[in-house]
Amino acid sequence: MQKLSQVLLDEREFMFDPDERRIRCFPHIMHICVHHTIDKYTDADFTDVAAQWFNALKQPINKTAYLRAVQWDPVELGRECVRALRSSGQCRSNFHQTIQSGNENQSFTSDGKCISLPIVQLLRDVRTHWDSTYLSRPCPTLDTHVAHHKMALLDWEVLQDLEFILEAPSIAQQTMSGECCPLLGGTLPAYETFVAQWQAMATSLNHPQLAPFIQEGLSWVTSYHKCMRANKAYLFAMCRSSITLQCSEANFTLSNLKVVDPSIRFSWVQTHWSAESSSAKAHILAKAGFRIRLSMPILII
16 A cells, blocks of 8 residues: 555655555454454453452352453363364264253253253354354253363353453444445444443443453454544545535536535534544545535535
8 A cells, every 4th residue: 555655646646645545354353353352361450350249140259269260261161162062973963952852851941940942053163253252152061971061150150251242343243244235334333332332341330350351352442443533434435425516606506416525424423523523524525625615505415
């Protein structure tokens, strides 16, 4: 990009800003931020966390015991459990039969009530597909052939906390990939919603154990967020619209002219960038070279 910028300037006298025209891959950014969180969670610093807190079921969690479970790396334990249950056709068949017979005998309970588990196979965790870490939740090991992979209750507690953390980026990713044709204009709203959710978790008083896990990934999230904010291409993508200009003085009409109009789809910036919305508008108008006299009536479609 830097080389292209210099070539265009030397040969064509065309100003090309490599920073403002660099669009980063959204899934790649999410992959980097999430994997920094997963890879570093066992080194999380719990110094500022209270000696005890309560989980979602209002059960007390002891900090020392919880940290011991974190050091055992429940994510890797879960991966080993999944690998063991999928290691052969016989293991997969036994796992299938265990769920089926458990449902028929009403062996599975939750909060004292009988439940039926879906008869499915477990997903493998793929390094290059970070969302698989969120989706590949191991089940309690019931098969006697892999009973040595059974996980303790606090291991599950750690996994549930990590699952809660990974839910926000997963939703952001699914929001973008759920579109038949994802548009650049939806990138900032999806990403900033995810950033706000992680920042809220990092300062949550009800779930103080989440903050140490998030800090490493949040630093990368913030760094990429600054880069995206500095790139005005995202603003242009959110504000492009079709308008009709009518000028009674010159007696002419321009229909379906594609221009940048911040008054159409600028609501996200106005709501979430209150201190920067004016400068963002001015930058868009300056870059677009769009000048309209106040006396010229504008009909917006």
